[in-house]
Amino acid sequence: MTLVSVGLLIIRLVIGITFMGHGSQKLFGWFGGYGPVGFSQWLESLGIGFRGRFWSIAAGLFEFVGGVLFAFGTLTGVGAGLIIIVMLDAILIVHRKNGYWIDNGGWEYNFVLMAVVLGVALIGPGSYVLFHL
Template structure:
């Protein structure tokens, strides 16, 4: 494929925009579940109780707010294409925590509750941050 062709460059930018919006908005939603209880979430109290049940101790409230903020802010930055690397980093931190705390013992495959999906999300956001967000970003419009 000739990447210097203007049509191909436009398609690459549209593809990056779609990836950023789908993943970014999804993480904004997950963060909203944890922070505000929106979209069927349990809010910081319910999520902190769940974290404490996993052995987080009394720090569950802190980590529930931190996870919600990382997901919400990371998703927002990633979707907007603004500080994309920072947004990707916040998302990667949350996904790595999810793997280590919840999914690691269940193996790789998601059908067993494993870490497959978290790993794919980490790979995608890392790849987009390395490639760049494309032309359709907040401050280029």
């Protein structure tokens, strides 16, 4: 057991499970989420247009599947990529206009998450993974 692998496992589990939860909010309305209908209405209010339902399901799937892959350490790069896509969309659609700092509703937190998942994807998931692929 190496401390590096334990550290990577902690990072993967915390971020992966968090994204699984966010995806579940969008897909199923769990954990206080609005589900695909409510989330699509919110997206449409931001100017996404009639495709809000499609994008709400896509965002939920990217978050949920990305979180599962990242947490399990299986296809970590794919999971990180899905998470990065969703965070980049969140920056461009919601947070960009508010500047960098999160206390003003900015994109700081999204950017930090992107950096962490990219860093783990580049380093590798460590020794503790569910499936070695």
